[in-house]
Amino acid sequence: MNIALIAHDKKKNDIVRFATAYKNTLAMHQLYATGTTGLRIQEETGLDIHRFQSGPMGGDQQIGAMIAQNKMDVVLFFRDPLTAQPHEPDINALIRLCDVYAVPLATNMGTAEVIVMGLERGDLSWREIVSGE
Template sequence: MSLRFGLAANQLHHDSADAALFHWLRRSASGIRELEIELYTVGRTCNAIERSGLLEGYAGLIRYPYGREGGLMKLVARVTRSPDGTPPFDGAIYLIDPVDPSSVFPEAQALKRQCITHGKPFISTLMGAIEWVEVERVSRGLWPDSSHKRMFDLNEQTVALIAHDALKAEMVDFAAQHFDLLSRFAQRVGTGTTSNRLNDMAWSKGWPKDTPWVQAYLSGPLGGDAQIAELVLEQRCQRVIFFEDPHVARQHEADIQLLERAVRVITDKASCIASPVVAHKWARAVSRML
């Protein structure tokens, strides 16, 4: 069965030969073709791909309207199952320029929210896009691509583990299930209560009692998200696993957006996973690669 992904990129990411969209295609085109991924691609992004020739002759590149004509809105609608039974998307890749005003338009926010709500990947960075094609390949039982090996060299990376209140128990369960994998990271960081609960879990598994498994920063409302955003910007944190609750308003929404924006600024060196379903799939695939 073919995978179906919505695809869009802000102008920054397709306005030059070395832009992120083309870097992704140079790294991942073979995997896209191998998996026969259908890419439902918004107007200008589709134009840029066609001009590049990087997917020349590929039937899975499917044009959607320009953003101003509702292209992004159509991507949002296709994340969910249509009343006519049209298969939904398996996720969305939206390479975001954090200073482009369109990145905070309602349709952009809705695309992310619906992906999280339905447990599908919302990928907004170059590193995340390269990584996810490889995750899909390995999940299909294909042999890992050796050219991506350094991306999964976890012992040189830091991962942030963060969860909103309603999802803290799911974060602890995720970390417990994938404890060996997460322990391979050079460092784990987190915010407030989530870090305390993760450390309790790790100590129950035999992690040395005098050593925190997760380095705790402040709680999110008190600035923890901003502290981790600084780590990302300084390239001292490469992965953010942030279980977001899409159904409640957060008093510190600006801090959450700051962290997400930091990941998108360092687009080729950081990625973010925002739901438990996606995180489990990522962890299972990466475990097979190592």
């Protein structure tokens, strides 16, 4: 499965801890991330991650393009709801695309854990049918 990892600045430590905790599961999938988030996860876990631009520089849109082409299966986006983001329209567009294309989306650690545990059990195998893999 193709999994996107994204985190706002104040949530980067959380997503690194999450990726560390679920490293074995994540390693079985193709990982994508926005720039700085991907670099932090790579450096601290050793996971192989395809890195896009940082979010404000278009990384959210690059991941959104994969969603629109039905090439992204899961998005783990640790959002900071208490800090205004200058690229908020891009964030909203990414979330909307997940809804349009039925891509499971977690915006916090609790929901991300449920999705990753579902991956471990095979609960998301329907994505392979939808994406044609």
